[in-house]
Amino acid sequence: MNYVQFGATGQQVSEMCLGTMMFGDRCDQAESDRILATAIDHGINFVDTAASYVNGRTEEILGEILKGRRDKLFIATKVNNIDPQVIRTSIDESLKRLQLDAVDLYLLHWPKAGMNPTEMMSALNDVVKAGKARFVGCCNFPAWLLAHFNAVAAQNNWPSLVCNQIPYNPIERGVEVEVLPSALANHIAITVYRPLIFGILAGKYRPGEAIPEDSRGNTDPRIPRWLEKYGEGITHFNQFAADHKLHPAQLAVAWLRYSPAVTTPIIGVSSARQLEASFPGFEANLSDAEYAEVTAMFDTAVKEEAGGAFVGLRRDLNLVA
Numbered sequence: 001m002n003y004v005q006f007g008a009t010g011q012q013v014s015e016m017c018l019g020t021m022m023f024g025d026r027c028d029q030a031e032s033d034r035i036l037a038t039a040i041d042h043g044i045n046f047v048d049t050a051a052s053y054v055n056g057r058t059e060e061i062l063g064e065i066l067k068g069r070r071d072k073l074f075i076a077t078k079v080n081n082i083d084p085q086v087i088r089t090s091i092d093e094s095l096k097r098l099q100l101d102a103v104d105l106y107l108l109h110w111p112k113a114g115m116n117p118t119e120m121m122s123a124l125n126d127v128v129k130a131g132k133a134r135f136v137g138c139c140n141f142p143a144w145l146l147a148h149f150n151a152v153a154a155q156n157n158w159p160s161l162v163c164n165q166i167p168y169n170p171i172e173r174g175v176e177v178e179v180l181p182s183a184l185a186n187h188i189a190i191t192v193y194r195p196l197i198f199g200i201l202a203g204k205y206r207p208g209e210a211i212p213e214d215s216r217g218n219t220d221p222r223i224p225r226w227l228e229k230y231g232e233g234i235t236h237f238n239q240f241a242a243d244h245k246l247h248p249a250q251l252a253v254a255w256l257r258y259s260p261a262v263t264t265p266i267i268g269v270s271s272a273r274q275l276e277a278s279f280p281g282f283e284a285n286l287s288d289a290e291y292a293e294v295t296a297m298f299d300t301a302v303k304e305e306a307g308g309a310f311v312g313l314r315r316d317l318n319l320v321a
């Protein structure tokens with residue numbers, strides 16, 4: 001496993017971050033434990049979770065399986081609320097479920113209309129001052145909003161947002177417009193979720209064929225929609241992976257790693273076997289021509305920040321002074 005600088009923090013983390021959103025959802029505690037053990041065996045030291053995953057159950061499972069392993073890890077959790085008071089208290093609830101005194105990274109999960117950047121950054125400052133988180137960051141923030149929050153932090157001498165967690169893959173490329181260049185310029189760490197776009201780039205779905213029984217495709221209506229829209233590209237993608245002796249999930253990771261702005265892809269799995277399959281993607285380097293070929297497989301003129309997630313925000317996002 002390679003280790004990379006985490007933005008401007010001076011910390012090093014493994015280039016693969018382990019996503020835990022399926023813990024307590026598609027995998028039980030025993031499988032979650034196997035996944036974490038496999039990750040640690042392969043040198044992963046960065047684990048991502050959130051208060052909202054399975055209504056707190058994911059953090060509870062992590063709390064159980066982290067015992068004796070905490071020292072080795074850089075742990076991130078999130079608060080899905082813009083109320084400064086909730087930002088101050090949600091961390092206590094997360095720490096209780098995680099059975100920890102502190103996390104390494106505390107993230108604002110989603111921007112929403114009615115945010116008060118000064119009060120929110122003040123709340124994050126309180127969390128850091130209390131020793132409950134070492135660093136703070138955000139997810140799903142447009143570049144201008146992150147810059148605005150960090151200007152408020154600088155004016156008040158508060159800790160700044162050190163990372164932005166965003167969806168990015170060969171189909172959802174809107175972040176290439178502003179989020180990635182701005183992060184690179186400002187030394188903001190970029191952690192990428194949805195690297196396989198719900199598993200669509202994991203080779204398990206064959207466009208035009210039945211959805212495999214044991215997959216998120218049976219419960220997430222977005223998967224059949226994307227399969228229909230990008231079927232041809234997905235077929236090419238799977239073939240390209242086979243021709244290059246890569247698992248499609250490895251090709252998706254190799255494609256992401258081509259970007260100098262990407263700090264860590266977050267690999268979310270529902271079994272240890274799936275995690276094992278991801279590792280060689282962190283060794284594979286695409287040439288410029290291979291990168292261009294994969295990118296051209298999908299009809300993705302770079303239209304939207306974060307692949308559409310910011311569309312509503314652009315219209316509705318009001319900040320409160």
Ligand SMILES: NC(=O)c1ccc[n+]([C@@H]2O[C@H](COP(=O)([O-])OP(=O)(O)OC[C@H]3O[C@@H](n4cnc5c(N)ncnc54)[C@H](OP(=O)(O)O)[C@@H]3O)[C@@H](O)[C@H]2O)c1
Pocket residue numbers: 018019020021022026048049109139140165166192193194195196197198199200202203204214215216217249266267268269270273274275277278
């Ligand atoms: N900040 C945010 O707003 C946000 C949002 C979403 C996620 N996240 C974080 O990012 C992580 C990853 O997100 P994601 O789960 O949406 O990622 P993803 O890469 O889009 O999808 C992961 C899914 O792909 C399938 N998969 C993975 N490896 C596979 C393999 N080798 N073979 C076959 N199938 C494979 C599994 O689906 P099956 O379960 O169907 O097998 C797995 O659940 C999460 O765990 C979470 O930590 C953050």
